[in-house]
Amino acid sequence: MDVGCPECGAEFELSGVEQGEIVTCPECGVELEVLSVDPISLGLAPEEG
């Protein structure tokens, strides 16, 4: 399904992911956490450290 990056607003295709998985936005490169899968929602991944 098409999802939107909460950081840059880019839309991209994402499927076969699990809740809690970290994906990278293909446009701005930010790390995103899969918050839910049905439907898929994304949030900024917590920063390390």
Add this chain to the structure above:
Amino acid sequence: MATVGVLCGRVRVEEKLIAAALTEVGVSPRPVTPAGLPLPPTPMPTPIPPAPAAAGGLAGGLLLDRGQDRAVATALLAAARVCGAIVLDAGIAASGDRLAVASTLATAGVPRPTTHLACTEEAALIALADVGYPATLLPLPFGSAAVALLDADTAEAVVEHRSVLGTGRAALALVQAGIWPTSARVRLVVVDGEAVATLPGAEARPAALHIAESTARALGAAMLGVDIVYTAGGPVVWDVAPVPEFRHATPLGGKTVAEAIAELIQRRLPSPELVPAPPATVEFTHPGTFTIRLGEETRHGVVLSA
């Protein structure tokens, strides 16, 4: 078409809005991304070629600060200034921290909550006893999350935890009277001295606009996010944001934040005659003779020695 560098680690919604507004007024935005290559600390040529994208924003042009990593941005903005670039940033909020901002605003007479700088665990607890509870512990770097302290027990645990984990600058914090969640604050975005937008749902009273604009002026900020809270004693500046988000902001007048930034950039763009001339090159053509090239001009000379 004039080109403007936009310093940003990532091109987010805000930077896309600024780019669109700049294109609309005939200015070409160029993202300046802190790259993996070293940057020149001076305008002099260095043996290592600088990162092309970053160098484009530093070379005598105009650089807009939208850097998300403030440590990187602070270093890069300083280098850009040395290289002769006009930098549009949040002034003291761009190069300093919460302490620098608090001190500057206090000196300028801009209302702020009662605040203490705490350098040690003991100092923090004394400061908290003075301001009372609830209170807020604000780490000095912008972007670091504030900690709400509801009572003395929580405060002791938090302060002790910080003093165990933090060393040096990480252990320093401001202690501010009161707790104000984001939902209780009014975020105003000031561009070129004028409050141009507020976050949706936030009530921006005239006094808040005045304080936000005074804050930007005191800090020398070309643009700035100012968080105002309405205390019993009147509105005060709770915190500021050097690179505010504004994708959901509501314009207070006829222009958006991005449009206001584009207008500011138009006004500040260096006129062509003010752009620094390219450095002269000197070439020794034959023993005893040399050629100087400055732009399109070429001069020949002879070496005279005693």
